[in-house]
Amino acid sequence: TTPSASTAPTPATPATPAAPAAPTAAEANAFIADTEKQLAEMSEYASRVSWVRNTYITFDTMWLESDVNAKYTEMGVKLAKEAARFNDVDVDPVVRRKLNLLKLGLVAPAPDKPGAADELAQITTRMDSTYATGKFQYQGKTLTLNDAEDILASSRDPNTTKAVYEGWRTISPVMKPDYARMVEITNEGSRDLGYKDTGALWRSGYDMDADAFAAETDRLWAQVEPFYRNLHCYVRARLNEKYGDKVQPRTGPIRADLLGNMWSQQWGNIYDVVAPKQGGKSAYSLDNLLVKAKYDPVKMVKTGEGFYTSLGLAPLPQTFWERSQITRPRDREVVCHASAWNLDNKDDVRIKMCTKVNAEDFATIHHELGHNFYQRAYKDQPFLFKNGANDGFHEAIGDFIGLSATTPEYLVQIGLLDKAPGTSEDIPFLLKTALDKIAFLPFGLMVDRWRWGVFDGEITPDNYNPAWNAMMLKYQGLVPPGPRPADAFDPGAKYHVPGNVPYTRYFLSHIYQFQFQRAACKQAGWTGPLHRCSIYGNKEVGARFNAMMEMGQSQPWQDAMAAFTGEHGNDASAVADYFAPLNVWLTEQNKNEKCGW
Numbered sequence: 176t177t178p179s180a181s182t183a184p185t186p187a188t189p190a191t192p193a194a195p196a197a198p199t200a201a202e203a204n205a206f207i208a209d210t211e212k213q214l215a216e217m218s219e220y221a222s223r224v225s226w227v228r229n230t231y232i233t234f235d236t237m238w239l240e241s242d243v244n245a246k247y248t249e250m251g252v253k254l255a256k257e258a259a260r261f262n263d264v265d266v267d268p269v270v271r272r273k274l275n276l277l278k279l280g281l282v283a284p285a286p287d288k289p290g291a292a293d294e295l296a297q298i299t300t301r302m303d304s305t306y307a308t309g310k311f312q313y314q315g316k317t318l319t320l321n322d323a324e325d326i327l328a329s330s331r332d333p334n335t336t337k338a339v340y341e342g343w344r345t346i347s348p349v350m351k352p353d354y355a356r357m358v359e360i361t362n363e364g365s366r367d368l369g370y371k372d373t374g375a376l377w378r379s380g381y382d383m384d385a386d387a388f389a390a391e392t393d394r395l396w397a398q399v400e401p402f403y404r405n406l407h408c409y410v411r412a413r414l415n416e417k418y419g420d421k422v423q424p425r426t427g428p429i430r431a432d433l434l435g436n437m438w439s440q441q442w443g444n445i446y447d448v449v450a451p452k453q454g455g456k457s458a459y460s461l462d463n464l465l466v467k468a469k470y471d472p473v474k475m476v477k478t479g480e481g482f483y484t485s486l487g488l489a490p491l492p493q494t495f496w497e498r499s500q501i502t503r504p505r506d507r508e509v510v511c512h513a514s515a516w517n518l519d520n521k522d523d524v525r526i527k528m529c530t531k532v533n534a535e536d537f538a539t540i541h542h543e544l545g546h547n548f549y550q551r552a553y554k555d556q557p558f559l560f561k562n563g564a565n566d567g568f569h570e571a572i573g574d575f576i577g578l579s580a581t582t583p584e585y586l587v588q589i590g591l592l593d594k595a596p597g598t599s600e601d602i603p604f605l606l607k608t609a610l611d612k613i614a615f616l617p618f619g620l621m622v623d624r625w626r627w628g629v630f631d632g633e634i635t636p637d638n639y640n641p642a643w644n645a646m647m648l649k650y651q652g653l654v655p656p657g658p659r660p661a662d663a664f665d666p667g668a669k670y671h672v673p674g675n676v677p678y679t680r681y682f683l684s685h686i687y688q689f690q691f692q693r694a695a696c697k698q699a700g701w702t703g704p705l706h707r708c709s710i711y712g713n714k715e716v717g718a719r720f721n722a723m724m725e726m727g728q729s730q731p732w733q734d735a736m737a738a739f740t741g742e743h744g745n746d747a748s749a750v751a752d753y754f755a756p757l758n759v760w761l762t763e764q765n766k767n768e769k770c771g772w
Contacts (some may be wrong), residue, residue, distance in 0.1 A: 184429030192467035202405035203261040203329045207273050209556040210254050215520060218558075221247045222518040228300075229502050229527055232307060232508040237300050242644070251281045252292065255368050269729075273559040276728065279380045280480055283357070283365030283675050293362045298353045302673035307510045310518030313338060320437070321511060321529070327437050328444040333422045337656040342430035347667030348660075354667060355636040356628055357675065359625035364631075373710040374630035377623070377677050381565050382731035385438075389627070391745065392679060394622060395686055398747035399616055402754065405761045406613050407652050408443060408770035410434075413449040438669050439653050440618040442610040443535075449610070450603065451760075452709075454674035458596040461586070468591055472501045472530035478589060479540040482580055483548050486710070486717025491547065492522050503529035512670055513539050515546030520561050521554050528690070541580040545573020553574075553727030564735035567683025572724065574684050575691040579709040588711050595707075605706055605757035612685055613754065617650035624650070626664060640665055652772040671684040687736075695720070705753045 228240040258277040266274070266454045283299065285292040310317050317337070318326075318641065326339045361373045370376040370385075376383035407429065414423040414433055435444030444447075450456065465475070476499075476677050484490050503511060510671045511529035518525065525549040530536050548570045553561050563569035579585050583604070586592035625646050628634035634642040640663045647653045667670045689705075695716045696708035710716045723739035751758070 177577065182283040182387055186400065192423070198264050200262050200264055200266045202268045203270055203274065204265055205601070206257060206261070207270055207559075210258075211273075213250065213689065214254070215558045217247055219519045222516065226516060226518060226525075226527075229510040229514075230504075232304060232510070233764065237304055241296045241300040244300065248283070248285050248295060249287075249292040251592070251632045252284050252287050252364060252367070255281060255284065256287060258720070259369060270322040272729075273557070276559050276562075278368050279376065279419065282377070282530060282677060283361045284731055285360055286363040286366055286367050291360055295357065295364075297674075298357050298360075299675060302350050302353050302357075302667075303510075305346065305350055306667075306670060306673050307512075308508055308577045309343070311342040311345050313342050316530060318342065320371065324437055329351050331417070331448070333418055333656070336432040337649055338751075340437070340537075340656055343437055344659075344663060344665050344668045347664045347673075348662045350667040350673050351636065351639065351662075351664040354639075354664070354673065354683075361675075362630060372628035372630040372632075374623075377488075377679075378627070382482070382733065392682065395682075395745055395747045396616070397619055398612070399686075399750055401442055402609075402751065402758055403613055403616055404652075404770055405758060405765060407772075408487070408765045408768050409761050410445075410449050411764070412611075412733075412768055414445075426769050426772075428648055428652050428654045430656050431647070432656040434614075434653075439647075439651065440615050443607055446607050446610060449606070452602065454599050457607075457755065458600060459518070459583075461591075461594055464586065465532050465534070465537060470532050472528075472532065472536075472726065473686070474660055475530060475532065475537055475540050476501055476526070478537075479544045479580075479629050481589070481712055482541060482576055482585075484545060485712045486715060486720060487714040488548055488552075488721060491524065491544075494522070495524055495526075495547070498523070499525040500527045501530055513543055515543040515550070517547070517550035517554075520550075520558065522551065524550055538577050538581055538763055540571075541577045542573035545576050548572070549724050552721055552724035553729075555725075556729055558729040560727045560729040561612075564723075564726065564728060564732035566677060566680035568732060568735065570680050570684030571687035571691060574688040575695070578692045579711055581711045582707055584707055585709040588709060599705070602760050605754055607755055609754055613750075616682060616685055617652075619678065619685055620671065620680035621646040621650040622666075622671060623682075648772070683745070686745055686747050689734070689753050690742065690746055693752055694742070704756065705749075 223240050224243045229489040230235040243718065255278045258274045260275055261703060283295060285295045310319055311323075312318070316322075320343060320599060323339045323343045327336055328338070330336050358373070365371075365373045368376065370379065375385045377387045381388045410424065410492035411423065411429050414429065415425045417423075418433065425432060429439075431439040433445070434442045436442065470478075473496075480491050500509065509529070510527070513526070513528045516527065517523060518526045526540075526543045526547065528536070528539065528543065530540070546569060549563060549569060550561075563572075583592055583600070587595050625634065625643055629639070633703070639658055643666050644655060644659065645653075655665075670676070671678050692708065693705060695710050695713075698716050698719065699708070699710055699713050701708040719739055723735050726735050726738060737743045
C-alpha cells in the first residue's frame with residue numbers, strides 16, 4: 176500500500192555547513208612556531224645533501240640533491256600557502272614579518288600540484304650540473320670554464336679571446352628548453368602565492384613595493400651611470416690604441432671578449448692594456464707578494480679570518496678547517512664556483528673554493544668569509560630571521576671588508592708590503608678598483624632586468640638571446656665578438672641564470688659596500704681619502720658592524736643600514752666619494768673622445 180501523506184518520511188533538510196572559523200592570532204603563532212622547527216630540520220638535511228653534490232658530482236649525488244630539493248620546495252610552497260591564510264589576521268608584528276618572509280623565501284616556487292616540485296627539481300639540478308661540468312674543445316684541448324677564464328684574462332690575441340668567449344657559450348644552448356620550462360613552472364607557483372610572476376616575487380623581498388623597488392634600482396643606476404660612461408670611454412680608447420680600428424673602433428660599443436672576463440662584468444684583468452701612460456705601473460704586484468711570502472691556499476684563508484678577528488669577532492670553529500673545500504680535489508668533479516655555507520644554521524660554517532694563490536682569490540676569500548661571519552652573527556635569531564637584512568647585504572658585508580683588504584695600508588698592516596706607495600699610485604689603484612667595481616654595475620643590473628622580462632612574458636624563448644644582447648648594448652655598451660648562432664642561449668653561460676640565483680643583490684652590494692666604507696671610516700676617525708682607509712684592527716667599528724649583523728633579517732633592511740651607517744636608505748653618492756679623484760682624471764683623459772655608444 177502506498178503510505179498516506181501523513182506517514183511518508185519527510186526528506187531531511189540539509190544542514191547549512193558551518194562557515195570555517197576564521198583563523199586566529201593564536202593559530203598564526205602556533206603555525207609559525209611549528210614551521211620554524213620543520214624548516215630548520217629540513218634546511219640542515221638539504222644543505223648537507225647539497226654540499227655533497229657540490230663537492231662530489233656523480234649521478235647519485237645529483238639524484239639525491241634533486242630529490243631533497245623537490246621535497247624542500249614542496250614543503251616551502253605548502254607552508255607559504257598556509258601562511259597566506261593569515262593575511263587578514265591581526266597578529267603581532269614579529270609574527271607578521273615571519274609570515275611575509277615565509278612567502279618571499281622561495282626563489283623558485285613550484286605550484287602545489289602532483290609532480291610539479293619534482294619536475295622543477297630535476298630541471299634545476301640538471302642545468303646546474305650541465306653548467307658545472309661544461310667543457311669545450313679549443314685547438315685540440317678540452318677546456319673547462321677555469322681554463323677558459325685564465326685564457327681570457329691573459330691573452331691579448333683577439334682571435335683567441337673570440338674563440339674562447341664563443342667556445343664557453345656552446346655549453347648553454349642545450350639548457351634553453353629546460354630554462355623556458357622552469358620559467359613556466361615557477362611563474363605558476365608564484366601566482367599561487369599571490370604574485371604576478373616570479374620576477375614580482377623576487378622584487379617584493381626588499382621591505383618595499385615591487386614596482387617601487389624596480390624604480391629604486393633605476394634611481395641608483397642613474398647616480399652611477401655617468402661615471403660608468405666615463406670609464407667605458409677611456410677603456411675603449413686604450414683598446415683602440417692596442418688593437419686598431421678593425422678590432423675595436425674608437426667610437427661605439429666595446430667588443431666584449433677584449434675585457435678579460437667571460438661575461439665582461441669585471442675588467443681588472445686588462446689593467447696592463449688600459450694603465451695610465453705615466454706612472455701606471457704599480458710599485459708592487461699582490462700576485463707576486465703572495466708567492467714571495469710563500470702563501471698557500473690555507474694561509475690565504477687564515478689571513479682572511481685574521482681580518483675579521485682583528486675587529487673583535489670570534490675565530491672560525493675548528494670544524495671550518497676540517498670540512499671546507501679550500502682547493503680543487505684532483506680525483507672528482509666539483510662545483511668550483513666560490514660559495515660560503517652554514518650547514519646547520521649554527522656553527523657548521525664552511526667555504527667551498529678551488530683556491531689559487533693570486534690577488535683575485537685573496538679578495539674572494541675576504542668576501543666569502545663575510546658570508547660566514549654574517550651567518551654566525553645571526554645564528555641566535557629565530558629560523559626565519561636567519562638571513563641578511565636583504566640579499567644585497569649578504570654580498571656587501573664581505574665586499575666592504577674587501578675594500579680595506581685591497582688597500583696597500585692593509586698589506587703593510589699584515590706584513591705583505593714594507594710601506595704603502597705615495598699618492599702617485601692613487602690613480603692606478605682607483606682605476607684598477609673601478610675596472611672591477613664600476614664596470615660591474617650595469618651587468619649587476621641587466622641580468623635580472625632580462626629575467627624580469629622573461630618572467631613577465633615580455634621576452635619570449637625565441638627572443639631570449641637577442642634581448643640579452645640588446646641589454647648588453649643598452650646597459651654595458653658592449654657587443655659580442657661576432658654574430659651569435661640562431662640557437663645561442665648566452666644567458667645560460669652565466670652561472671646565476673641556470674642556477675636561478677637572483678642577481679640584483681650584487682648590484683645593491685656594489686652600492687652598499689661603499690656606503691658601509693664611508694660610514695666605517697668616519698667612525699674610525701679617518702680623514703684621508705676614502706680609498707686608502709683600512710678598518711683592520713678597529714674593534715669599535717667591529718662592535719657596530721657586528722651589532723648590525725646580529726640583527727639578521729629581524730628588522731627592515733633600512734633599520735639595519737641605519738644601525739651601522741646612521742643612514743636609512745640607499746645612497747650611491749658614497750661611490751662617487753670613493754672614486755672622486757679618478758673621475759676627475761678620466762674626464763681629463765676623455766676630453767677629445769666621443770663618449771657613449
